[in-house]
Every structure is written in structure tokens, then in C-alpha cells.
Amino acid sequence: MNRKKSQEKRELKNAAEKLLVDYELRNRGKDNLDKVSHNLQKMDKNVDQQIEMKKDLLNSLKARRNSIHEESKIKKDFLENELRNKLRSGQSYTAKELELINVNQINTIDIDRDDFDSVEYNKEFAEKENINLDSPFLNLYSKNEQVKVAEQMIQKFDLLKLDSDDYLFATSAGLIAGFVDTIFVGTIGKGKDASRLQNMVDKGTEKLVKKYALHEKIAELNKQKNNANSQQAIDDINSKIKNLKENKANIDLKSSISQLENNHRVGYDASKSTNIEGMTGMSPDNHHLLSIAHEPSLLGLIVGIKDQLTSTSTFMTKEGKVINVVSQNKNKELTGNIFEQIIQATDNWFGHIMSDISGSSGSKGRGSGLPVPGWSSLQKLQFGNVKLKTNKTDTYTFAQVSEWMFKNGYDVRAFTAELIPVLIYETLIRLYWIYKQLLYYGRSLKDSFPIANNRELARLLLIGGSTFSSIDVTHGLIKSGKKGGVQPQGIATFIMTVNKPGLIDLGFRSYQNVRLELEHRKTVERILDEDIVLEYNRIMSSEKIFE
Template identity: 40%
Template sequence: MNSDQIDASFDLLNADENAYTHQSYSTGSSHITLEKLEIIEQSDNWFKVLNETRAYAQRNDIDLVNPYDQLLSNHENVHIRHELIKKIEISLLDGTDYAIAAGAGIIAGIVDAVFVGTIGSGGNVSPLQGWTDKQYASIVNRFGVHYRASDQINKLDRNKMGVKEYRAAKERILRSVKEKGLESNIKYLENRFRVLYDTTGGNNSKLANGLKVNGMNTGNHHMLSLGHDPGPLGLVFSIIDQLTGKATFIEDGRIIRAATENINRINGQEVKGIIDAAHNWFGHCLSDISGSGSTKIGNRGSGLPAPFYVLFQRCQFGSIPIDSKNTSGTIAQLTEKMFKEGYDTRAFTAQLIPIIVYEVIIRMFWFFKQHFYFGKIISESMPFGGNNDLQRMLFVAAASFSAIDVGHATVKAGGAEPITFFMTLNYPGLINFGFKAVQNLRNEVAHIKKLNEFDADIQAEWDRLIITGSI
């Protein structure tokens, strides 16, 4: 084609933008066929653009396979794709994964409804609650035997006894101690680990100058004394109380401190005083956790409140129906009534078991899939850490469990006292669900932020290529 023909061709291209797809033009002795290019309309919908591009490629027999992939081995291609998925944090969960997560929550929900049910007091307890009570009683009894035997053995004078005589005395003490019952060992632990904040209120308050804590009585003194909390909160306040000689209580929603007449063996000397106070707190918690000797409810006993449960006594607000007589109470009154009717650390532990069920199912499934299906090494397959997909499965399980739990509590409370609803709800499950929801929300926010940063990097590189015209 000569220069005249080329110029004529450009003139024809610019002459009519609405020309047919195929048009023929003759210039001198040559015949030129022009084809109008197809145009894909600009759109904000990525999937629309993608589908139109694929349709165009199919009509024109264009291979969209990346030619550079043919230069790499299958192993290298897979490795690159895995690295890209890891960098962008693309979810690898499928429908089966979500179904298993939901199924694990449903199984745990059935375990909770059938074997935990409504928390009770006295002899009216569910199978898992009764089993948990027995485990705590066994632990307390073993500790009572241990401390009782140790204290008696330490009193033996080994210098005045022969080896055989000393061994015989030890065996005699162990046999005697093991014959003691649970209540006897509880009373021994109470005397062995005395704390100054152990008061039941009323005429036996033992506060200095005859003071009393308003509202404190035999049934709730474990809830109004911060040192009786079996968690970190109780440990901190117990140490402070024992070292300062004052006790910390909650009175009408306020935290107060008062001197007591109780015996306290801690002398408050620096590090040793702190260690002795912590040891004393632990021993006293053991004496109360399975039902203290002076606060029996039925044949179960009034134990210790669940960790941080005492803080609800500061919530002197709300109007919550408690019984069928349309009696309403504050959050503090509701939680106090729940404690008196059996909701203590042992009941809280019983409710933890169904949560452990679905956690174990999900984490075992995760390990086996990562190790045997994806072929990862054991250290990379461990079901711990903040992996987004693992946390999504745990969230789905927690959501399905809580849905069944709330439904079960609602049905169980139908026609019964309103307190039944609150005694049936699985609080560890609700706490875990809330924690998982916050964790997944935080993960999604971080993921979106990372994708935006990734898009910004791609856009910056694209702008550089357009401006410089080079790679």
C-alpha cells in the first residue's frame, strides 16, 4: 500500500463513526476492507465488564489464558496462587465448612438443652450440673485431705522417732484423714484459711464498731464481698484486704471498705505477705466453692459466684420481671436471686461444657482439613491463632448455638416463672458469641483496609506505567 492509499484509509476511518461492521472501499487498483472495532461500555460493575470481555473473546476466538503461565511449572503456578490468596486473605471456606460449623453449634445446643437445661438448687439439678457439682466436691475433698494430713504430719518430731515409727505414724494419719467427709474437710479449710472479709452480715457481721453492710445476709454475703470472687478480681481485692486490714464490700451499688474483727494471719510484709495472701485467698475459695458449711441451700450448698459476677451488684437500675406476680427488680436484684437459686461457679462451669463441645469439633475439623486435605505441616495446621477462616467457623458455631439456647430458654419459660428464662440461658455461650462477633468484625475491618491498600498499590503502579510509558 502506497502513501496515498494509507491517507485515504485514515480519511475513511474518520469519516463515519456509524459505519457498518464490514465495509469495502476501493482506492485505485486496491480493495480495502475496514472492520469497526467492538467497544465495551465503561461500567462500575466489575462482573458486567468481566462477562462482556469473556463474551468478546469467545466471539473472536481469543485465548485469555496468561501466556506467562506456560513458562512456569504446575507447582510454581499453584505456589504463586497460594501466595496471592494469602496476601489478599481470600476465604477458602465452602458450603461444607459452613454446614459443619452450624452443625457443631446445633449439636452443642442439643447437649445444653438436654444435659444442662435450667440451673437448679438443692437436689433439683440437671445431669451435667450434678456431675459438675460432684467434681468440685471431689477436688475440695482432696485438698482438704492434703492440707489436713500435711498439717498433722508436719507436727511429728522426726528427730525423736525412728524411720519405721515415722512411716507408721504417717500412714495412720492418712487413713484417719481420708475417713473424714466433705463437710468436715470444708470446715477444716475454712479454719485453716481464714480471711477478714468473711462475714455473713446481720448480728454476726464481725465488722468493727458493730457496723453492718446494708442488704448483706447469709445467702448473699459471697456476692457482696469482692474478695470472694474466684477470678482475678477477687485475687486482687483479697490481697489488698488482707494486707491493709480492711474488707471491701458492695453496699447498695457502692464499693465500701470497713475494718473487721476477723482473724487475719497475713502480716503484710512485702513480697512474702503478697504470696501468703494469695495462698490464703486460694485456700479460702476452695472452702467455699463447693458450698460453705454455714450457707447450705438444700443439699447442694451456696458456692461462690462466677468470676466477675459480683460486679452486677453495682447495677442498681433496670426493671426486669422476676416472678409471676409481676414483681420487677433491678439487674442487681435479678442476679442476686439467680445466685440464691443455684447459679454459682459450679453452674457456670456446667454451662461451659457445651461451648467446649463445639469448639473442639470445629478445631479438630480445621486441623484435619488443613493437614490432610491441604497438605500443610502440623505446625501450620494447628487450630489456634487469629486465622480469619477459623474465626468465621467458630462464629457460625457460636451463633447457631446461641440461637438454639435462646429459643430453648423462651420455650422453657412459657407458662413458668420469668426467672426460669434467665436460669436457662447459657451465659458462657452468649459471652463467647459476643466475643466472636467482635473478633470477626475487627477481622473484616482489617481485611477491607488491606484490600484498599492493595488496590492503591495496583493503581499507583498503573498510573506509573501510563505516565512513563515503560515497565
């Protein structure tokens, strides 16, 4: 049965190739007829023009003959000049060669040959006449029909419609973000070594902390005002509130942090590992990293609430183990039922997070902020042999590398600074996508919404991310080979220069594109099974198709 179908398929293809040769010869003949028709029209127009010119010339000759007896010399000269100009113009027009379209010679199948209907002769003739037989079934359609078929195929099989302009824009967005990262982010540093964009994020975080502390201070004064017993006390409090609002630009960061620390005391805020069983190596510059409740994430919130309710502290040891011990520090008192205590614990956790995000009140310079969400989990990577500094023989495990990065300035503020270039190319590509779908294709706003589950948008985001990371990694490699940088020469400079959010985004986009392509492949296979294969089997099962 399979051999029979294979034979029938070959015969179908051979028949299609013969039809394609006839179709091509017909098109060439039609093309020549169109050319001849065009040339005839041009020749007719030329002849008509010459006839008109001759008629006009005869009229001018008659006018000249009638003017012989005229006494006006001026009129005679005018008619003679006009006649000469018309003669000259007519001669020039007649001598001008017509620009006709060349008509190509068409070679036809030699029907006098005995094998003119054979497959071999058909292929030989097609090769000689430059007739492409690669896709005989498709090429039997006209160009317009091929376009319609292509559109139907794109819609049915959800094929990508991205063009060179789309890829160019995605690449350009990645380039722009790459240059922003190279120039304004550079290598993450600590204190005065912080880059321009990193320093800008630090300043913005400081303003946020001061604003939050001011908000709490005013709320506290308003609470006191509600409990005041005299008008004088109310006036004094109003005066304080007014003074705070008028001088909010002069509020000191350290005093704001100190206020938040006092208002939001937590039991798990241990800065040293002294007297903590199973904990070693914790110090003021890494205790935010090792205390899981200090993580500004959902996990940190849950652990923070649990630790406050149970008067315990949860730490990630430097050996990668999670321990839970009784808190040594005093926590803000939680009152009421369990639900009220959870609400109070949540507020207290957030307030303490705000007090630590720009460092503590006793820290010098930039201070150790909060870790990137999930960063403490890297302490479980107790393997590796990384030589951070080229001038020293010390090696580090991956866990130690992550701790070293945190101590040297890579906190959530630095992560945010690195995130800005990533947001730039993501935003540019998504805005371009909305414009293209809304204005170019005329789709609705709902259908133009830039959801990355769309294969085309996901592909553009991958192109942008790949371009960005290529520039970023190249920049990191170049800087890692130079001396006198913010960080020690070598791997230390590289890991503090390369954009971590960019690599995370690139990895996610790569996974997303692979997943979408696999899903698309399954969809295409299903359509083939349901439609194309079904129709093919129907044709092949017909016994009279070749009779």
C-alpha cells in the same frame, strides 16, 4: 485529565470486549475441530474393524470351500456354524449406528457489514451468540489461567478459602453442642433441681474439695511427724496417714469444708451486714457475691491479699458502691516480712476459696458457692424494670436480677456446667482446623496451630457460636413459656436456661470477626494503592497505547 482517563478506560474495555468475542469464536472453532477429529478417529476405527471382519469372513469362506471334499460331517457343520456367526456379527456391527459427537454451527461476524467493527454490533453479536461480556479482561484468560490468577489473588489479598464442607462442619459442631446444652444442661437449678451436667460438675467440685482437704491433712500430719519425739508417735502418725489414704473415698464433704474453714480463716468472711457501716442486706446466701475477695479471679486474689494485710474487708454494696471497712472476724496470723506475708496470704486466700466453692460447712443441700468472676460488678447496674415472675407484679433492676440468679444457684459451678457445651464446639472446630491445614493443605504443625486470629478459623468459630446460641435461645424461649419448671415461668426461666458463656463467646467472636475484616480491608486498600493502582496509572499514562 480525569475525562481523558475515563475515555481511555472505555476504549480499553471496548477493545477487550472485541478481543473476547474473537477469543470465544476461536475457542468454539477449536472445540469443533476437536469434535471432528474425534469423529474421524472413530470412523477410521470403525472402517478398520469392518475390513478386519471382512478379511476374517473371506478366510472362513475359503476354509469352507476347501472342506467340501472332507468326509468329516462334524468339521463341515462346525465351519458352517462359524461362518453363519461371523456373517451375523458382521451384519450387526455394520448396521450399528456410530455414536458421533454433534458439531455445533458457528456463526461468525459479518464482515460485509459497514459497521462490523463497531462497538454496538460487537455487543449485539455477543448477546445473540450468548457470549458473556461482563468481565472481558478476566475472561480473556483461559480456565487454567483463571485458576492461577484466582490462587494468586487469594494469596495476595488473603481471601477466605472456606468451602461448603467447612461451613457445614462448623454448623454441625454448633448443633452437637446445642443439643448437649439442651439435654444435659437445661435450666440452672438449686439443690435437687440441678441439671444432669450441673450436678456432675457439683460432684466433681466436691471431690476436688475433699482431695484438697485430704492433701492438707496429710501435710499437717507429716509436719507433726517431723516434730515427733518418739518412734511410737511417728508410728501413730504413719498409721493415721495410711488410714486416711485407704479411706479417702469415705471422707465427708462437710468435715472437709470445716477443716479448710478452720485452717484458712479470713477477716473478710462476714456472713451478715450487721454492724458493718454502709452495708445492708448481706446474708449467708449472698455474702460470697458481695465480698469481692471471694471472687475466684485475679481481682479476688489481689483484694484478698490486701484485705488480709490491712485487716480490712472490701464489699460491693447492694447499691453498687465499693466500701472498705475494718474486718470484724479474725484472720489467720501472717508472720515474717512483707513478702512472706504476701505468700502466706495467697495460700490462705486459695484455701478459703476451696472451702467455699461447694458451699459452707453449715449450708444445707448444694449451698451457695462462689460467684462467677466479675459477677459482683453487676451490682452497679442499678437500673432496669425486669418482671422476673409472671405471677407477681414485683420488678427487679439488673443488679437485683444478678443477685437473684446467684441465690438461685448460678455460681461458678453452674457457669462451668454451661461452659462445657461451648468448649465442645470450640474444640471440635479447632481439631477440624488442625486436620484440614495439616493433612489437606499439607502445612506444618506450627502453621496449623488453631489460633483464632486467623480470619478463616475466626469465621468458623463464629458460625459454630451462632448456631449454638440460636438453638440455646430458642430452647430458653420455649421453656420460659411452660409452667412447672425448675424456675418461675417467664423471664426467670429464660435467663436461667440461656447459656451465658455461649452468648459471651458469640459476642467476642462477632467483635473479633469485625475487627479482622476491618484490618483485612485496610490491607487490601494498601495493596491496591501500592500495586494495582500503580500499574493502572502506568498504563493510563502511556500516550501511545491507542496509537
